[in-house]
Amino acid sequence: MTETLALNGRFARHYAEMVAAMVAGMVLFGPVWSLSLGWWGDLARPDISALVMATNMTVGMSIWMRVRGHGWAPIAEMGAAMYVPFLVLLVPHWLGVVSGDAVMIGGHVLMLPAMLAVMLLRRAEYTAHHRSKPLPGLLKHRWPTLLALLMTIESWVEPLYPPAVALMVLPTAYLAIGAYRKRLREPGVLGVQLAGLGAYLVLVVVALAVPDEVAKYLIGAGWLLHGVWDYVHHRYDKVVPRAFSEWCGVLDVVVGLTIILLV
Structure with missing residues (x-):
C-alpha cells in the first residue's frame, strides 16, 4: 500500500512538473517570437499562433524532461501530445467550422488529458526515479x-x-x-x-x-x-x-x- 502511494505520488509529481514546464515555456518563449517575427502579420493568425504556442510549450517541457533524465522517445511522445490537439482542431478551423478562439482554448484543454494518456502508456517511465542530468555551466x-x-x-x-x-x-x-x-x-x-x-x-x-x-x-x-x-x-x-x-x-x-x- 505504501509503495503504491509512493508510485502514484511520483507519477503525479512528474505530471505537475511537466505542466509547470509547459506553462513556463509558453510564458518565457512567447516574447522571443514577438521580438524576432513581430513584423510578420501572419504571426497573429489563429493557426500560426496555435502552432507557435505548442512549440513554446514543447521546448519548455523538453528541456525539463532532459534535465530530469528522460530519454528522447518519451520526450517526442510528450511533444506530440502538445501538437496533436491543435492539429486536430485546425482541420475544422480551416474548413470554417471552428473559430480561432475555439482552437486555442480547445487545444489547451485537450492537451492535459493527452499528456496524461502518454504518461499512462509509459507508466513505469513516470513512476521511476530519474537521475537529473547536470546542467551546462x-x-x-x-x-x-x-x-x-x-x-x-x-x-x-x-x-x-x-x-x-x-x-x-x-x-x-x-x-x-x-x-x-x-x-x-x-x-x-x-x-x-x-x-x-x-x-x-x-x-x-x-x-x-x-x-x-x-x-x-x-x-x-x-x-x-x-x-x-x-x-x-x-x-x-x-x-x-x-x-x-x-x-x-x-x-x-x-x-x-x-x-x-x-x-
Whole structure:
C-alpha cells in the first residue's frame, strides 16, 4: 500500500512538473517570437499562433524532461501530445467550422488529458526515479540572469512602464523575504532595509508631484538604483537568496534602461 502511494505520488509529481514546464515555456518563449517575427502579420493568425504556442510549450517541457533524465522517445511522445490537439482542431478551423478562439482554448484543454494518456502508456517511465542530468555551466550558475533576460526581452520592443507607486514593491519585497528568512534580525539589517523603504517612498512622492516628462527619469532611475541594491545584496549574500537578488537585479536594470531610453 505504501509503495503504491509512493508510485502514484511520483507519477503525479512528474505530471505537475511537466505542466509547470509547459506553462513556463509558453510564458518565457512567447516574447522571443514577438521580438524576432513581430513584423510578420501572419504571426497573429489563429493557426500560426496555435502552432507557435505548442512549440513554446514543447521546448519548455523538453528541456525539463532532459534535465530530469528522460530519454528522447518519451520526450517526442510528450511533444506530440502538445501538437496533436491543435492539429486536430485546425482541420475544422480551416474548413470554417471552428473559430480561432475555439482552437486555442480547445487545444489547451485537450492537451492535459493527452499528456496524461502518454504518461499512462509509459507508466513505469513516470513512476521511476530519474537521475537529473547536470546542467551546462552557464545555465547552472547564471540561470537567474538568463531567466530575467528572457522575461524582459519584449521590453526592448514594447517597454514596460510601471507607475511610480510600483517602485514600492521593490523594497517591500526585500523586507518581506528578509522577515520570512529571519535575516532582518541580523545587526543593522532592519535599519538599512527601512531606510531603503523610506528613500523609495520619498522618490515615489516626488515622481507623482513632478511633470510626466521628469517623472519618467525618476522612475527609471529608481529601477536602476534598485539594480545596484540587488548587486550589493548579492555580493555580500544579504537578506534575500542570491538567486533572487541576481534575477531581480537584471530585471530592474532592463526595466530602468528601457523606461529611460525607449518610453
